[in-house]
Amino acid sequence: MRRAILALTLAFAGVASPLSAQGMLRLATTTSTQDSGLLGAILPDFERVCACRVSVIAVGSGQALEIGRRGDADVLLVHSRKAEDLFVAEGHARARFDVMYNDFVLVGPAGDPAKAGGTRLAREAFAAIARAAAPFASRGDKSGTHVVEQETWAAAQVAPVPPWYRSLGQGMGETLMFAQEQQAYTLTDRATWMALRGRLPALRVWLGGDNPAENSDPRLRNQYGVLAVSPDRHPGVNAVLAGRFVDWLLSPPTQRIIGEFGISRFGQPLFRPNAAVK
């Protein structure tokens, strides 16, 4: 009994000891960058360079920006351009920078009940889905993916409603699982699709092609941006490390590594680097 208490106390002590604030960078990002394995592949390099530790909080873009808005993270890596611009305009970050991009694709059941496969633009495909009242799964979580999906509905001049439209409020993986189970269409980022397609035998790509070059709809481009939270608005953030992270992320060597990530496994990179050349 006493030993149990001792063990518990030790566990608690370990649990309670705070990490040194100096050597820690808090990165709020989206589930797609973490779940694809990209961060796991490139972050150790940064940690070596800065002799620090990067804590990754992976949520939707909406939540990541809100975390940044509260000053609870030091740097953000998200893909929601309009929201990022607003973030900067509000003064929570001094600037945003392009990092990399990939694209969104429309996947759906192999039978393609809505005949989405014949369309060239996402808004046409969405209109077809609405006309057919075919099942559609939405992330519904204000993530970058969700935002693009909503913009596409708006462009198609359709207000999607249940029962054929399902808003899940979950991440991309869960949403794809749902689509697989329910034989539904969904809009997904290509990286997650490639990583999970082995488990999604009922689904096929109906708009977007096999790689971003084949994607017929330019509005499906998915741009990732990095923002260092501004110390002017949030004095508690680790601005120094955040700045170094941004520089490192945009540097040619890192950009090259990003561009190679996924080739061996998928035949194409999951993310295409496009940081502005300094």
Add this chain to the structure above:
Amino acid sequence: MSGLPGPDLLEIVALTLGVSGAALCIATLAGVPLGAVLGLVHFRGQRLVTLALYTGMGLPPVVVGLFTYLALSRSGVLGSLDWLFTPRAMVAAQAVIAFPLVAGLTMSAVAAVEKPVRQQVIALGASRWQAALTVLLEARIGVTAAIVAAFGGIISEVGAVMLVGGNIEGETRVLTTAIVVYTRQGDFAMAMALGLTLIVVTFVANVLLLQLQGRLRDR
């Protein structure tokens, strides 16, 4: 994918036990005395306090997590503590979740035995303090049940620790949030393995708790 099952699993289990164990200790140290007092004493406004506790018992953990997040955020009241996205925030949130459970169930366990036992032991010469302690001892089965229930509740919750901990690999990832990650990635096999681990861990913890109850009984 990041995260090998082997050594990381031990880390995750240790953190799970550390966080929920610490939260349970806090909730017990605060909740049992309060629940005992509420069960023993009759005071004005008792119904209101009881209602508050019962409501607290039914609070969804994710709601507690949200409020804790807002409080611990750097733009929140307690932001200067710098607890957010560390295990301390998780302990805090889970302690808040467990507390009404412990206090409320202790209160009803004590109230159930209070009147007849208290009268009896007063007539046998117990002082007010001794009577209160005896009543508490008589209620010990109900009290340990309260603690066991609270532990089961917090070790299996995911909403609060996800929000205030951030599910940071190597820092704030516990069994439940790890299950979420693997489920999200479609790795159901791994998620199931973690789920079974959680069940085993909970089982062992409950065995220990019940042993403690047995020791008390033999006094």
Add this chain to the structure above:
Amino acid sequence: MAAPEPLYRLEQVRQQYGGRVVLDIGHLDIARGETLAVIGPSGAGKTTLLRLLQFLEPPSSGALWFDGGRIDAQPPLPVRRRVSTVFQRPVVLNRSVRANLAYGLRVRGRHEDRKEIDDLLDALGLAPLAQAHARGLSGGEIQRVAVGRALAFDPDVLLLDEPTANLDPRNVRLVEDLIRQRHARGATIVVATHQIFQARRLADRIALVLDGQIVEVGPTSEMLDRPRDPRTRAFVSGEMIY
């Protein structure tokens, strides 16, 4: 020669709950070392009287003296501890029989004499159950535990509310022997009972309570054989079947 001061004196003591008067005693003295039986039908107020004597509640009006001192709402702990009660429906604690018996000693901080407890267990026929969990016992066994528990710390005053209601004749005998033993040691004893024969066996005096009032009180033989009040005669003869 002046009679020694009574241990208890009750003057104009009334007890009411809500608007209902359950006890109304003009005057009652209880002498040191005597055994008083309080008889009467159920609901007459016997239990209420015992509760007052145990200081569990103060009377709504009137005065109560104990050992020469006026008793206010809450007598000090040492005074309270001189009196012990066996309730009509006793509550045993969730522990062993032996631990139950020792409870009164423990709260008084007195060392538990194993031999004395053993003797008490033997006297009550509870020796084989010493280690048993008290909660699991039968009604009659629980009653005997309650008696033993009340006696273990040798109180000055022993109050018993229907102490043998659940017992078979053999156990009734065991309990009554113990009561007599304590009487011999000088304890003051008040027994509430509706068993006339028990009153005759144990008591020096008998008080009859009807509807909260003491109808008559007097020495045992007088009360039973030559009662003055017709109600006493009626009650006593009506209960002769006991």
